[in-house]
Amino acid sequence: MEESHSNLPTSHLLGSVPAVVSEEKSNITYEVPEANMQTFLSNNNGGGSSRGYQTLRSPPEGFEQQPPNNWKGVFSVSSYTQYFNVDTDVVINRMMSSFYPVGGDFFSKIDANPDLYGLVWISTTLVFVLASLGNCATYLMQKHTDSSASWSFDVGYVNVAACAIYGYAIVVPLAFYFLLQYLGTTASLIRFWCMWGYSLFIFILSSILLVIPVEILHWIIILAAGIDSACFVAVNLKSCIEGNDLTIVVFAAFFLQLALAIFIKAWFFP
Amino acid sequence: MSHSDTIPLHASSQSDIDEIENLINASVQSGPATVLPARPPSPPRIPVSSSPFIPSNLPPLPSTHQKPSFVPSVPSAPPPPPVNSHSSIGASGFGSPPNTLTEPVWETVKRDLSRIVSNLKLVVFPNPYREDPGKALRDWDLWGPFFFIVFLGLTLSWSASVKKSEVFAVAFALLAAGAVILTLNVLLLGGHIIFFQSLSLLGYCLFPLDIGAVICMLKDNVIIKVAVVCVTLAWSSWAAYPFMSSAVNPRRKALALYPVFLMYVSVGFLIIAID
Numbered sequence: 001m002e003e004s005h006s007n008l009p010t011s012h013l014l015g016s017v018p019a020v021v022s023e024e025k026s027n028i029t030y031e032v033p034e035a036n037m038q039t040f041l042s043n044n045n046g047g048g049s050s051r052g053y054q055t056l057r058s059p060p061e062g063f064e065q066q067p068p069n070n071w072k073g074v075f076s077v078s079s080y081t082q083y084f085n086v087d088t089d090v091v092i093n094r095m096m097s098s099f100y101p102v103g104g105d106f107f108s109k110i111d112a113n114p115d116l117y118g119l120v121w122i123s124t125t126l127v128f129v130l131a132s133l134g135n136c137a138t139y140l141m142q143k144h145t146d147s148s149a150s151w152s153f154d155v156g157y158v159n160v161a162a163c164a165i166y167g168y169a170i171v172v173p174l175a176f177y178f179l180l181q182y183l184g185t186t187a188s189l190i191r192f193w194c195m196w197g198y199s200l201f202i203f204i205l206s207s208i209l210l211v212i213p214v215e216i217l218h219w220i221i222i223l224a225a226g227i228d229s230a231c232f233v234a235v236n237l238k239s240c241i242e243g244n245d246l247t248i249v250v251f252a253a254f255f256l257q258l259a260l261a262i263f264i265k266a267w268f269f270p
Numbered sequence: 271m272s273h274s275d276t277i278p279l280h281a282s283s284q285s286d287i288d289e290i291e292n293l294i295n296a297s298v299q300s301g302p303a304t305v306l307p308a309r310p311p312s313p314p315r316i317p318v319s320s321s322p323f324i325p326s327n328l329p330p331l332p333s334t335h336q337k338p339s340f341v342p343s344v345p346s347a348p349p350p351p352p353v354n355s356h357s358s359i360g361a362s363g364f365g366s367p368p369n370t371l372t373e374p375v376w377e378t379v380k381r382d383l384s385r386i387v388s389n390l391k392l393v394v395f396p397n398p399y400r401e402d403p404g405k406a407l408r409d410w411d412l413w414g415p416f417f418f419i420v421f422l423g424l425t426l427s428w429s430a431s432v433k434k435s436e437v438f439a440v441a442f443a444l445l446a447a448g449a450v451i452l453t454l455n456v457l458l459l460g461g462h463i464i465f466f467q468s469l470s471l472l473g474y475c476l477f478p479l480d481i482g483a484v485i486c487m488l489k490d491n492v493i494i495k496v497a498v499v500c501v502t503l504a505w506s507s508w509a510a511y512p513f514m515s516s517a518v519n520p521r522r523k524a525l526a527l528y529p530v531f532l533m534y535v536s537v538g539f540l541i542i543a544i545d
Binding site: 077081083084085086087088091117120121124125128135151152153154155 | 430431432433436437440454455457458459460519521522523524525528529532535536539543544545
């Protein structure tokens with residue numbers, strides 16, 4: 001068994017066992033473009049592109065009740081690697097494009113390769129930033145008004161931040177996905193999660209600015225960030241729905257994002 | 271011995287089997303209870319006949335210069351055992367296990383402690399094997415990381431003045447779940463690591479932060495705390511960096527390293543902020 005491992009491109013990592021062996025084998029068989037079950041899976045995984053998106057809708061060919069992406073079951077790590085198939089520059093590019101509220105081209109940018117890396121780590125970073133800088137800002141505001149206030153670290157901020165941010169980032173795209181499915185348009189849950197995840201990035205930067213203990217500045221910063229992020233979400237959602245009479249849905253998304261921004265300001269940076 | 275004709279033995283397993291056979295012979299000849307000295311690269315002490323079947327502790331070494339050496343050693347292994355240790359295996363087929371099962375508890379604890387110390391030296395302090403993830407923590411264990419995580423949680427909980435149990439819960443959950451999630455992150459990005467080896471390594475890299483937490487508990491000055499935490503944070507990140515960065519595609523190195531940095535920064539912030 002060791003001999004086959006030495007032929008793999010990872011053989012330079014001597015002494016480390018590849019964690020998921022089946023991935024390597026399907027990568028090796030990629031060059032043969034036949035209607036082969038294994039190759040079909042690897043073609044989908046490595047080549048991706050719009051074929052991958054459409055096959056989510058079309059009935060599977062060649063095998064029975066399985067969706068034709070690289071799904072090996074809920075508990076297999078390799079089924080989820082298709083959603084993390086991004087490089088550093090791609091992630092940074094997507095994060096930068098979340099700053100521009102006009103444009104509406106985010107979905108076309110991520111269409112071939114939506115990723116959940118942004119959702120997971122941007123929301124985790126936001127939880128940490130809110131908990132830590134929220135405590136700092138609360139202390140500084142108290143010091144501002146009452147100079148004898150002492151530092152106390154409220155661990156409850158971590159809990160509230162985690163529940164709020166993770167809840168919002170997971171439930172809201174899910175709700176919009178089901179709503180749009182019900183109203184007849186096609187939607188892709190992964191792309192919704194991806195977009196909402198990247199839309200939270202601006203709150204990380206604004207939280208850093210919100211440490212400055214000036215009340216009026218708090219409101220200016222959070223409203224600017226909230227409107228920017230909400231416009232980003234709304235414009236991209238509109239481009240995804242393409243012209244149906246669903247402006248109420250777009251407005252709902254806008255106001256939800258703005259409500260999140262105001263909640264962040266009110267709870268963590270009073 | 272039945273195992274030698276089914277699976278080709280790892281080189282160190284073969285030497286372990288030779289060692290165990292020598293000890294069986296020695297115990298038969300010289301009396302009971304010669305305790306095995308602690309040997310870090312050997313697999314966990316279990317009955318002889320099944321020890322080669324557990325490869326998880328040791329990553330296999332398919333290096334070509336090893337192969338010619340153990341191929342001739344496999345045919346040479348069967349002839350000596352039937353000759354001189356068939357009878358000794360029959361007589362003391364339980365020769366090796368009782369040496370570890372009946373040894374004093376202090377010996378077991380000492381062996382585990384020495385393994386923790388040697389792993390710590392490999393991971394946290396500079397050594398020539400840093401760049402190679404396979405060699406860096408070949409004999410990983412989870413006791414060390416467990417001690418360090420619990421110790422850090424206890425130190426933070428002790429330093430806190432209110433909500434002590436919540437602080438411990440947050441610290442423990444953050445570190446334990448964080449190690450698992452970081453490993454999953456590398457696997458999802460298409461990297462190559464062994465799950466438990468990575469958990470073990472991330473746990474050992476907490477050792478500098480443990481020292482920082484103890485110092486911060488003793489000295490309550492914010493400036494000193496910030497300085498100590500910065501130094502120990504840099505040390506922890508330096509310890510974890512080569513392992514994590516070599517496990518993924520170079521274009522995704524930052525994607526794999528950033529969450530590690532985030533976890534250590536959040537732990538560092540907890541250390542500074544707890545008053």
